[in-house]
Amino acid sequence: RGLLTRLNTPICIVCYLAAIVWFMGLAFEPFTLRTDMSENAMGSTMVLLRGASAVPRQGVRSSQKTGAVSTWLVKAMQSRGLEVFTQSFSRKLPFPDENKERYMVRGTNVYGILRAPRAPRTEALVISAPCSPGDSNNQAVGLLLALAQYFRNQVYWAKDIIFLVNEHDLMGTQAWLEAYHHTNITGMEYSPLQGRGGSIQAALSLELSSDVITSLDLILDGLNGQLPNLDLANLFYAFCQKLGVLCTIQGKLQRNDWDTAEGYTHAAQTMMLMVLKQACGRSWGDHGLFLRYHIEAASVRGINSFRHYKTDAATIGRLLEGMVRKLNNLLERLHQSYFFYLLPSLSRFVSIGCYMPAFGLLVVILLLRALDLWVHLGAPALAAVEGVTEAQQPSGPAVLTVLTPVVISHLTGVALYLLPVHLQEMAVEHFPVSETEAVVLTAVAIYTTGLALPHNTQRLLSGEGTEQGWKVLKLTALLYLAVLLGCTALINFSLGFVLAVTLVPITASMTPHMPKALSALVMVLLSPAFTILYCVFIYQELIEAPVSVSEGWMLFLSVISQGILDHALYGSLVYPLLALFIYPCWLMFWNILFWS
């Protein structure tokens, strides 16, 4: 105990540095594990790939011109011998989505079911392709139809295959999935489904934006940072290798020179991208929404990076055929391989056992500081017991001094969570801004107003804040933050880690005795909002599209609006987590800084 209190600060610094080094070391190839297929049913069996025939995308195009995509699709699927059903849905967004330019959304999903012969409709696979009027994903829809035609003539299917063409990308998928499972989490209005195929075992989503495909990108990050079973990624990689298709993850090709500095940087960049994408908790493809229903899903996105090497549609068809056939062979749900992992490249992964220590080292700092404070709080109390029996008396105001800031910061959090969406009409009336801007700027305004909190708190409290008061408050806040980050990291490691990296240094070192102006500046610069801003810049840097400060600011605002929308539309939990828990917690430390 003596050692821990005496060497507390050095240990904390060492822990922090060790955590960062450990995390960066995860991308170093000798420390990672090679991916290999764990699922027996998909591993050794060979499938003979014949490939689908020509892609009928002309029809998709011409029907898009006339605007009757769904009727054309119904006919096209029926003529291929599928059981075809449609589903209509509608949703009014809480405020207009400026990125995708939609507010009142109305759409139709078309899906066809290929019934497996002699199967009792208990299991199904889903292949989906988003298709929106303005969207140019008709290549994928064409491929989907070609696959349907080819699959229909085969005898080996053991699971029903559902070919889903969803309108308005994620919203269509959301409506379809909610109807399939008869749930309503997000207040979407939809018509019930007529045909089903039992429990869905796996899903693949196709996005081919261009006619020329040079490489295929695999997207795994789903809603709230959920990931599909690693075997799905292994399956994709295995078939890419077999068919000689260039495959990427996070848009980055794999490199073999891990022992050079460039090789390491490349792997680290790929992993960082994955961490950032996972941390933001949104679904990066249509597959992300399937994961909530315990359906292993991934998106395959065709990329035209203007390389010399081109992949034709038939090869992609063969790749998908292979993947679907292997999934069809599954005797159990995918469960053999990892569900928690980071990928520095497609062939290497970091398992939960390897990356958790990095996070653990950060949280240990909080606990060590809390222990230190506890010891310091206990020491004067012991001294007091000897003299006067005053030990009981100060506890009354102490509880009040601690409770008031806690309650006020949480009320600010609630305001940050509720007000932006609810006050948008009022804001639009009084200021010359659009609804979206109104929501985001209200959020920023409330966030900034929260910084004035310490003065309000002080005014509410009658007495002066005591030395013991801030220590109790800080102890509470430290433990609170440790629990919060711990829970977050268990669900979404990346989010927990990114928050811990920025929040831990300031929270661990904050006292009222530091120079006010400087520490206030540092604290604001390491607050949750600035963390998001840094993430935006780092992300843009990593995808090799650096932005200027003003562009970054605009991106930051759109990220906030997207976060709020993701929460309202798909049930993403990042926005409520930040608004209701992380931000109030940070405010408690802000309060300590201005303790008088």
Place this chain on the structure above:
Amino acid sequence: FRLSSLIGHISTCPSLIGQCCQRHPGSVDEFQEELVIRPLHSGDIYASFQFRTLWDTDFLQEGQKVSHYRLFPKSLGQVLSKFSVRELHISFTQGFWRTMQWGQPFIPSPPGAELWVWFHDTVSDVDGNWKELTNVLSGIFCASLNFIDLTNTVQPSASFKPLGLGNATDHRFLRYATLPREIVCTENLTPWKKLLPCGSKAGLAVLLKSEKLFHSSFHSQAVHIRPVCQDEQCTSKAWELRQTLNVVFDLYTAGQGKKEWSLFKMFSRTLTEACPLATSSKVYVDITDNPELFELSPATPLLSQAVVLGDRRTYSVFDLTRAETFGQLRSLNLLLRWKGDGGEMLRPLLHAERYVAGFGLQTGEIHTVIYNNHPYRAFPVLLMDSVPWYLQLYIHTLTVTSKSRDNKPSYIHYQPAKDRHRPHLLEMLIQLPPHSMTEVTVQFERALLKWTEYTPDPNHGFYVGSSVVSALVPSMVAMNTNFTQDQPLFSSFVPVKEESSYFVRVYTEPLLVNLPTPDFSMPYNVICLTCTVVAVGYGSFYNLLTRTFQVDEPSLPLAKRLANLIRRIRGVPLLT
């Protein structure tokens, strides 16, 4: 009163059975075979075989020992008399009957294996008999029927009434069980074929080649045994054994996308003769839509009309007992060329489907949706649901809604499950409004099983058998209540009592439900770890604590010991 009328209907009127079973005088037992071919709306083709053996004897009569068997299979006869079985229905099905595309089947069956048996009311230990019977049948049909035990057996109170003679209503003598996971293959077909008098050597059974039968969309084989009347006066009983086999061939995978079917294309065989032991051997082809939609060759002058499942159909009849049927080539190969353009879904009058709603591994909701597509008639249906005990139903959440209004069932029979002993049984009589969709929902919680109760592949999920919807559906045409001798077999299985309605049983799809599954590699790791800790940690501690320590004399160096040896010999005091 609706329930009683429905039940009364399902159970049969003896006089009708008597009429339908009128036979040539003088024969002790007789055998009939029949094949119905129906081109389906979707372009697929449906072939339904029925083989009927009738035997004028009574196994259950006291003091009479039956030992001489002619056409009736001895293996089944012995089973009937040993276990005092009054009626036995067993079906093995691979695939799901697609009502929306194919319409109603002649004899419906759920995916997997289904067995329901009425025992004679003299049986005292019904459960014991049932247990033994399932084991014996398991041997006869090479199926996993021995997995039927009390945890998946129910006694439906209204849904399954005897189809044969007698009017038993005491459901204590009824046992019903399904095995939705049962896979049907060649090893089940062979023993089934061996029950036929001609085996697969002659008659219609030559078509039953497994390489083609299992290259289809749907395959179902069944055995139905029931007592029927010997004559019109019904003075004595006869036993009827019906073996049915239904198969649907797929347009795309078996027909190469061409709507052109022939016996050879379907079964890779043609017909050359009738079974010599059969009194009648006929092939019926449904030509109701002829000649606009398809053509049939060779043409036959023999036509027959029958009212089946509420619809008047016309059939071309090929009588295999007559030589001219086979023509010059001495073989009959029917050819059907279908010209229509299918693909649109059908709207059968009664249709049902079922699914599990919700997500997560704690709770869920079973939805059963029943459609009444009749434009203006309401009719009652009996819904029977048997749910395994590990889905703990919350019966207070049971709701029945039609047209978004609460629809109160007029009869509910619910038997709650007992953990590890018996399943839930829920039977309801629901009135379906015309042109409506009725949704029955009930919530459940997924039980945590003991680790030995998981199947070897627990991540696959657990099956819940089909629910059964039995109904008297209003008929569009007058049903034929008079049975005559030349009535085709396919239309005489379920006797018709009223002209205005016909009996239909619809099975929903089985469910696959995931239960919370532990990581089974974890116990292994824990066991290894625990054993190591016990062995190393506890073992050495125990050793330390229980051992008595003594100061050990340091052993002398070799030189001294040698010296001592010499000294001992010399008798001089030893060195220390």
